[in-house]
Amino acid sequence: MISRKSRKSWFSTPTYQLVPKRQGFRFKGLILATAALVGMISVWDIFTQPPQPSTMPTLNTPALPKSIDLLANQDWSHVAGVQVKSDGSLGITPLRRAIVSLDGNSYQPNPPVAINAPHLEVSGEFRITAALADTGENVKIQFYGAVPVIYDEWRTQPPSIQLSISENQLAVMIWDGSDSSPSEEHTFKVSMNRSAKLEMENSTGSLTLKLDGRLVGFLSDHEVFSGGQVWFGFDGSREWTLHQLRAEAQGDGKLRLVSPPSMEASQVETGSLRGLAAKQPRSLAIGTALSFNALFADESYRTLALGQFSMLTTENELKPQFIHPQPDIYSFAEADSLIGTGLANGMKVHGHTLVFGEANPKWMRDSPPTQLRQIMVDHIKTVVGHYKGKISSWDVVNEPLADNKSGDTTSPDLRQHIWYRAMGEQYIDIAFKTAREADPNAKLYINDWGLEADGDRWDSLLALVARLKQRGVPIDGIGFQAHVYKDGDHIDPATLRRHIKTLANLGLASRISEIDVHGENQQVQASQYSGVLQVCLAEPTCTAFSTWGIADKYGSTTEIGSYPLELGDDLLWDSTLQPKPAYRALQNILRPK
Template sequence: MLRIFAALLLAAGTPPAAHAPLDLLAGQDWSHFAGATQTADGVQIRPLDRWIVATEGQRSQPNPPVNLLGPRLVVNGTFQVDATMSGSGYLQLYGSPPIIYDEWRQEPPSVRVGVIDGKLDVAVWNGKADKPVQAKKFGSGLSGDVAVRVKRSGSTFEFSAGGRQLGTLADPGVFSSGHVWFGADGAWKLKSLTATGATGIRKAPEWKQKTVSGSLRSRAEALPRKVGVGSALAVAPLVADDQYRATAGEQFNLITPENDMKPQFVQPTRGVFAFEEADAIVDFARANNIAVHAHTLVWFEALPTWMRSASDKKTVMTDHIKAVAGHFKGRVTEWDVVNEPMNEDNSDGLEHNLWYQAMGADYIAQAFRAARAVDPSAVLYLNEYGAEAEGPRWKALYALVKKLKQDGVPIDGVGLQSHEYEAGDRVPAETFRKHVRALADLGLKVRVSEMDVVTSDQALQAKQFGERLAVCRQESNCTGFTSWGFTDRYGSTATTNRYPALPGNALPWTSSITPKKAHTAMVDALRNGS
């Protein structure tokens, strides 16, 4: 009997010894981590100095990167993480990835350790505030290769460096999710990273998702004239939320990165690019045969502060276009080249933003020409809000794009955002159709680019979504329909700057990612023959 039992153990494979350290560098993916370079002797971290920038242009929150596609620990009970750190910077352990809501980063529970000025600098976030609830410095004289340990034992974090325990802080339940994600910032090298007591390592999810009959994408692709039906997507839930990822893959044939291609994310410091999060969204799209509408190259918001203060604005703008459009060349189908250039209150109908102040109205034409030179095959759009309705904003937009066409500027289309935040934003379907046709007469494509409808009345919401998509389907120059997110769980109309964020009600799926009446109306709008 003993021989049989031993043979069964051999056949099954001997389990690892209890609490055997898990190596989080060897064979793991750190190549998709913004600001990091994987080397033969570890991971080199470079400072991105990346921030969330408020609408007014000032820095509001630091936005250090998280290794979303790298190793994620599965933990329960006591465990410890050991790192060898060389240089000055931080290693941050998150219970979940941060969620970005335009001008706000929802800070999840985390614990951060760093070697700063010879001391062990530690901080703990509880997931209920932007700033840490505990912060302390321990020890002194730390230099060179420093062995740092973070141990969770019961409700306490124990911090060690150089083989000595230096202090403790209370654990407010940072890893109650059962996972540990890794982030880093600063200028230093991570020479080793192991975990003891963890139950396993989860790697990045498979991008390829199942397709289903009767979905929005299957109906759109079955039409005699294929129409893009899509959503804006955010990278953190795309990686961390299985239901979000599955729904995005099965429902859409067109996606727009909601934030991850905006200048403050991809070029936080002049000449320093961080494409990894945007690359992840593009890779997901390509794995599922989804077209990418890229957003956005030139805007006066979501800019890193260095862009605002630079004296050579023309060079900044054209260099940014060359670098960003060049990076994604061949992998994205369309670009929002210039975003929201209109202001009907000015005599020329244009927003007199920092680009306008540097170059005049010609910055728009220069941006389009630069984008065309970099990626001749991409379809180039101007994207604007509030121009769906009749009135001076529409007239100013029409006059602008008409002149751009007359001047030979390589503009291919106009995105009409279609945000409906209040009753006054509702636009009759036939008004929208009239504008689509007016742009068709100029030889321009049109897309519904950012639709959301803020209302608790699901029937009204369904009517607005369904009618807008039906017009787009019926007008031959309307190439795509995109909602600004698809689930209220992560929608940009959430009430933010509070914990937790209060979900909005503007999108076709609820915060539990179940379809609303708006989804049914969109499916109906795509029925062949409707």
């Protein structure tokens, strides 16, 4: 994905820390309890009357259960960082994931959310009880009122409540969905052993927290659950165990357990992009970059993803900061679910990305240069080997070309990131050779932006390819990202076609890998999309036409750090998942003449 330096950065959004901040609390005073037998007085801090109630939706389903065991007979095995034990409890391996900013100087926490696992629909009052073990250090449980969206380089903070438990404190952070920072946070002094029972009760606009049956305090619920849903997330500082997770309706409250959705499309429509492309004289994959969270949480998005496209690109799940968050941890669960869904629906899978100057976890960026070659080789072997025979093509190296021509004759216009600084241009050779050894049948690509036009970037790419071919590097093709971000941008179909032909003469395939087009003028947008598709159809070495997302609701050109969200307009479906003229234009190109 191209680095959009003109977009507002979120690095001003702080990485949050647990610090006392007694906003929104009122002390009634001290209630004294006299222990007559031992002659002692104990003092408890408690908080006064709960805030006003929030409006909750009503569930009309009859005969709903009053109590739900969320672990018994439920499948949690596909959740990142979770291992289901023989007794049905969940072993939690904290991933401590974070999304790195574009400049690499700040990190936004990205804890896992159990999206492809059971969640709750709720109405009215309810209580959730969690029994924990091995809690010697920081244990985190988060209750989400909505699923977060990851917009390529940043993650929204939906309404949620995070409880962090350690030996002597319970830290609470509450987000109301209006900002990346918590709207309220507080730290309570507690005393606990290596196991604990945590209770959170939502009632008339307030939260009541208890630990091992003892009252901890009251907080405003900030309408976190006003949407009628509860999703779960688990993280921490060291491994711990969740023995019980139970929800109980209180008073007139209602609960319903929601299992993960079926991930198979009922039928591919003949008028879909996928269905129409299948009728073409030669096979052309029609692909898109898929959002894992949206795929499992949004039925309308899922219908489009599985029904319209014959290839998926992993938008985020294979980037190192997601799949290799710690030196000794590979987290395959989310990528496995995404890729498995694609394969089950007859889709090819394109892996994005193995080596990139961005999207690397902090531990990787901070490693000594002398260790980076082995880190890169081990990472490629492990990830490509895990998906051998499942992923048909890879972006082995993403965006190797420098953003601007340097003028330095000792540097052949390549980005000066951690891999280049450690190994020079040879990092590309090593990456491709390692990927080829790990899966000899997968097609291996360089992926970059700005290659559709003549100029320095195109010249630099051709020079790089010539050097790689001369050294026997096993490269199979080039990905044209084909981003059109603003009015001044434009892809000339004739130039693009000439470039694809040039690569074909060098023995390389091409793919349109990430096309999205600024949509202020929808007719111009439609013309750009359809013109590029026509070129790809006309050139036999163009193997795929893939968009960088499906709908503006989840598009990567959403303004970073914007609350409320400032959505982009670059994709084929709008923010309500309705088709645009660009979609109709692609249909028309693909229809048999």
